[in-house]
Amino acid sequence: MASADLGAELECSVCLKISTDPVTPKCGHNVCQDCIGGVLDTQEGSGGYSCPECNQRFEKHPAHQENLKVPNIVAPKPDQEESGVLCTQCYHAPVPAVKSCLMCEASLCDNHLRVHSKAPEHVLCDPTTSLENRKCSVHKKILEYYCTEDSACICVSCCLIGGHKGHQVESLDEASEKKKKKLRNVLQKLMTEREETEKIVQSLEAHRRKVEGEAAGETERVIALFRDLRRRLEDLEKRVLSVISRREEQALLSDLILQLEVKKDEVSRKMRHIEELCNMTDPLTVLQESDTGDLCDTEDGDDEDRERHDELLHDGGDLDVAGISHTLHTGISDIMSGVIVQEGPDILLDENTASNYLQISDDRKSASKSDINQNRPETPERFQYYPQVLSSRSFSSEQHHWEVDVGGSDSWIVGMCYPSIERRGGQSEIGDNKKSWGLQRRWGCNQYSVTHDRKEIRVPGNISINIVRIELDYEAGRISFYELCDPIRLLHTFTTTFTEPLYAGLLASKPSSSSSSSEPLTRNKHAGIQASLAARLFQCSHNVLLIVLS
Known part of the structure; x- marks a missing residue:
């Protein structure tokens, strides 16, 4: 009711339309500026003027003021102006349309909508400028149905006599709701996908920040180290x-050279004096010369100088390059020992590879031969024939080394192997195939050898190894075995091209009789040793140190 009253107040009494450029005469009514001008012009010469709304008389041409409030009320809203849909019936001024009639193909404002036909065939929709798209291009009728077979919007004629005759059709509302339902499902999936993507992005961002922090800390540590x-x-x-410099000064023998220079001058003086005596013709003068005894006494001094000369050349005449090298190497060794700055993770034994006759400690840092079957599940990774086990960590780049304490053990094998090594049969022993390299001590004799591909090379010399050092240079393709003693002794180096990651491997048997009570022998040819492995891992640049305690 209030809206209708407001519309009546805003209507021009001349054109009966809402005034968009109203003016107000003295009587206070709203009239279009063009309309009031036209009315007053027709009243000239009639003896007066009157308001077209209330007929109030004015003797002179009435002055009127522009109404500033009404244009703000009737002015089109920003979103309506932006839509560009205007009433097609308002010719005097652009008025926003509120509905469009599909039948009339016209857009209507509030005023024209009130007088528009209410018949069912006059279908109203939201304001649009694309009214032709709402009708069938063939029959020029309103699109009311949806053909599910052809996925097309059609009119009633299309259903009855057109190309969609006999097809399954639905109302537009029904088809629209079905499509909206599908779209909502897609929207829900997209929302879920976006949430999952956001979580992944957040996780990656957190990981990136973590890596950046670790890299910054590691960079700072390396810079400080260097x-x-x-x-x-x-x-x-x-x-x-x-x-x-000090050895050079000692080797120069400056004091001895100075002494010999003085002695050389003294000898030269004596030589000149003797030559003068020898050239004298007066025998009495020659015989009366008082220094002739000193001039002739030279043998003992010459022998003494020669002995001193030989002694100095033997003891201090060389630069002592060996001593300088020792100082240099000792200093470098001290520096490198200081590079071990942090403790890394332990190398643990992989129980999934351990033989059932090999006992692994709870912390997975030691192993020993056992006569009792451990009843572990049988898996492709587990060694079945020999009491062997591999490390859980593999090495596929850079340089590494570790040390194994085998003291007190009568028979053992330590080395490296590929993960593709056989786990069953007689050729699964470390060193008895192309996929492993080992150093071993045979049971019952103090004999050591290195093995690969069933080729055994005996280590020469009478040695008794307590600690084995293994060095790996993956890129260079080298595995070296050392006896860790003073000085360290290289036992053998294998050279090849590695094609798989390498694992540390161990074969352990029972302890020797000197280190434990006697045990019954098993069918294994290595029975009689206990080798306890394991583990503390330290990192020195790319080096790895594994200490194995027995």
């Missing part, structure tokens, strides 16, 4: 150069 290395190397350089 700064310290440079300082130590500079100190070592100064110390070695000082040793070289």
Whole structure:
């Protein structure tokens, strides 16, 4: 009711339309500026003027003021202006349309909508400028149905006599709701996918920040490490150069040379005096010369100088390159020992590969031969024939080394192998195939050998190994075995091209009789040793140190 009253107040009494440019005469009514101008013009010469709304008389041409409030009320809303849909019946001014009639193909404002036909065939929709798209291009009728077979919007004629005759059809509302339902399902899936993607992005961002933090910390640590290395190397350089300078000064024998130079001058003086005496013709003068005894006494002095000369050349005449090298190597060794700055993760034994006759400790850091079947599940990875086990960690790049304590053990094998090594049969022993390399001590004799592909090379010499050092250079294709003693002794180096990651491997038997009570022998040819493995891992640049305690 209030809306209708407001519309009546805003209507021009001349054109009966809502005024978009109203003016107000003295009587206070709203009239279009063009309309009031036209009315007043027709009243000229009639003896007065009157308001077209209330007929109030004015003797003179009435002045009127522009109404500033009404245009703000009737002005089109921003969103309506942006839509560009205007009433097609308002010719005097652009008025926003509120509905469009599909039958009339016209857009209507509020005023024209009130007088529009209410017949069912006059279908109203939201304001649109694409009214032709709402009708069938063939029959020029309103699209009311949806053909599910052809996925097309059709009119009633299309259903009855057109190309869609006999097809399954639905109302537009029904088809629209079905499509909306599908779209909502797609929307829900997309929302779920977006949430999952956001979680992944957040996880990756967190990982990136973690990696950046670790990289920053590691960079700072490495920079500090190399700064310290440079300082130590500079100190070592100064110390070695000082040793070289001191040894050089000792080797130059400056004092002896000066003494011999003085003696040479003295000998030259005596020689000149003797020559003068020999050239004298007066025998009495020659015989009366008081220094002739000293001139002739030279033998003992010459022998003494020669002995001193030989002694000095033997003891201090060389630069002592070996001593300088020892100082240099000792200094470098001290520096490198300081590089071990952090403790890394332990190398653990992989129980999934351990033989059922090999006992693994709870912390997976030790192993020993057992006569009792451990009843572990039979898997393709488990060794079935020999009491062997592999490390859980593999090595596929860089340089590594570790040390194994085998003291007190009578028979053992330590080495490396590919993960594709056989787990059953007589050729599954470390060293008895192309996929493993090992150092072994045979039971019952103090004999050591290295093996690969069933080729055994005996280690020469009478040795008794307590600690084995294994070094791996993956890129260079080298596995080296050392006896860790003073000095360290290289036993053998295998050279090849690695094609798989490498695992540390161990074969353990029972302890020797000197280290434990006697045990019954088993069918295994290595019975009689106990090798306890394991583990603390330290990292030195790319090096790995594995200490094995028995």
